[in-house]
Amino acid sequence: MRQQPRVLIVEDEPAIAELIAVNLRHNGFCPTWAMDSASAQIELDAVLPDVILLDWMLPGESGLVLAKRWRAHSRTKDVPIIMLTARGDEQDRVSGLDAGADDYIAKPFSTKELLARVRAVLRRRAPEQVGGVVAVGALSLDASTYRVTYGDEALKLGPTEFKLLHYLMTHAERVHSRAQLLDKVWGDHVFIEERTVDVHVKRLREALGATASLMIETVRGAGYRITSQVTAVVKSKASA
Template identity: 75%
Template sequence: MKHQPRVLIVEDEPAIAELIAVNLRHGGFDPVIAQDSASAQSELDAVLPDAILLDWMLPGQSGLALARHWRKQPRTKSIPILMLTARGDEPDKVAGLDAGADDYITKPFSPQELLARIRAVLRRRAPESVNDSVTVGELMLDAAKHRISFQNQELKLGPTEFKLLHYLMKHAERVHSRSALLDKVWGDHVFIEERTVDVHVKRLREALGSAGSMVETVRGAGYRLTSLAATSPAPAAQSGA
């Protein structure tokens, strides 16, 4: 029997939660509903889902706070999170992405769009098919073992940042536009905004620490990874992507 991806729906309005669940079942998913942060955590403790649909406005702990919490936990940090919210302004979208969300869906949305976005984040979560090793300067990436090190110190990256770094390292010294990175790293990006690239580049720089300066912003063009990084320990780049 074909595996039905399990999707945890964290939504405090029962009618909306049930409507989403019905559409997910029709779309070949196995939905589970939680109406607040406590019940959502209980569901996660019992069985890890393949993806989480997380409402921004929840009683008690907000969806934003939950996303930040789950991203810090080793057991849940790699689960794709899609924020559901009526907040459609760009600052709110950026806040959701910065909190660790993989995607952002503004209410109201169509069932077809919701299903497409879930399938897209699940495809992006799939393991990198190219299991090679690549070195740029003192930065080394082993795709087969999913390991990254700089100056022989191992670094920890999330799945999207790992994929982004892998691509930049394989095409070092070249400038890549945001749209090109969306195409090569995210794949099906019909629903993904270019701002998402900036957020993940910022996360990547922070995770790389003193190697973060290797990821350069080329104004008006995009991003490039260069081997000309500071070799002495330095703070991660603090400027926005």
Template identity: 65%
Template sequence: MSSRILVVEDESAIAELISINLRHAGFEVTLAASADQAQYEVDRMLPELVVLDWMLPGQSGVALARQWRSSSRTKELPVIMLTARADEMDKIAGLDAGADDYLTKPFSTNELLARIRAVLRRRAPEALDAVVEVGGLSIDPGTRRVSRDGTEVKLGPTEFRLLHFFMTHPERVHSRSQLLDRVWGDHVFIEERTVDVHVKRLREALEKVHCQRMIETVRGAGYRLTQQQTALSS
């Protein structure tokens, strides 16, 4: 499965060069040319990693990184900062703002790819093993337990994987085909309607702790997991 990378770069030639190389390496790429556009893309769908230019129209990449680190939704978002500033103090400022890594222009696209893979590798074990909590619902991959306020929810293995995927990608809309790829795997040839069956089972299990409405159906698009308070008030 490919990781989604958001490239925030206002110089179109550099942005296109990065995009071509990342796509060739198997990543999904979204481009943004300003801080406002980058924020829009992050709000729309949280990427796995952001390649962020320091100098941007409107707001600097450093200010944007600091803003993301202050929000619970984006505080763990991996960021690699690109800059023409080679001074050590600038590098420290970028890292202090929350960047996971820092690359000075001009740079080799091979080095950028290596750094992206390294940051994703560092984040992956933590993301796979960490306890995740959304709207009071907690899932622990290590013990295979799901609970809310001390009440445990019993799930089958597929429903557990499905819920873990939803909870590690909250508020995003996922089509049935995306869920098949991410939860069942690329090489499993089953019908998309199978997703509906497992979502129904997951909701039935979550009903025990009054969290069934966290799994929303988005008409014509797929499913998403949202905060329980939002779901119950809708």
């Protein structure tokens, strides 16, 4: 039997937490509730969830502080985080994404939309397993083994950054708008804001390092592209 995805709900309002938990349980998820930062850390240390629903305003440390800490820790850095908060203006959303959240949903929200976003981050967690190696200059990505290298240096990327880089490399030199990247990489842009792309491009550049990050260009008013003087070469393992 397939294991139910585990969802850690970090929410200090019992009524909201119970509503979320009931809907998750009825839709094939296994929810766990923590009402503050301390109990959330205890739950996280005990069992690593598949998704974290994290309220911004919590007793003790805020959700923003927790998101930054979990993103910085090797054990939790790849667990998808959806921020839940009543703070809905653009700067707050940007702050949440910059702290490491994968998505952001403002209260009040419908449980149907929340479930759709949970499913969306789970789909994005693992990159598509497309065989073959794609190379742009000294940058190489092997989708089968989930390895990225620049020259002789191995690079570590999160799942979303890996998918973003894979798409850019397989469409090198082309300029892609934020909407196009959301459609092709996330596949669920109805729920995700375009500003999310900027945050993940920033993370991708940081993961690539000072030299390789220069290959990711921002084209003002248009979007992003990956570029190199070397033509991208795709070696498909399936091809003769």
